[in-house]
Amino acid sequence: MRSFRSLAVLSVLSFSLPVLAEEAPPKAKPTTTADAPKATCEHGVQKALCARCNPKLSAVYKAKGDWCEEHQRPESQCVICNPKLAEKGVK
Ligand SMILES: [Zn+2]
Numbered sequence: 571m572r573s574f575r576s577l578a579v580l581s582v583l584s585f586s587l588p589v590l591a592e593e594a595p596p597k598a599k600p601t602t603t604a605d606a607p608k609a610t611c612e613h614g615v616q617k618a619l620c621a622r623c624n625p626k627l628s629a630v631y632k633a634k635g636d637w638c639e640e641h642q643r644p645e646s647q648c649v650i651c652n653p654k655l656a657e658k659g660v661k
């Protein structure tokens with residue numbers, strides 16, 4: 571019977587361990603799933619906001635006055651005119 575009891579303890583332990591182990595990943599997952607829609611494109615800009623990935627957006631940026639005619643991209647995404655953008659990963 572003793573072995574049965576220790577088995578029960580073991581199963582309780584092994585039961586609680588996976589629960590602990592499962593609690594950690596979900597904390598990390600929301601950030602990755604939250605990051606997905608904001609995924610940056612090859613230009614280091616949020617894909618949905620990248621005028622180079624979405625040429626249609628150029629009209630929107632031009633309308634806002636946020637457009638670099640010289641480099642054909644939004645001024646706010648023009649790392650050539652704004653070298654500081656490179657710190658954010660903009661290419
Ligand atoms: Zn892009």
Ligand SMILES: [Zn+2]
Pocket residue numbers: 638640641645648649650651652
């Ligand atoms: Zn520029």
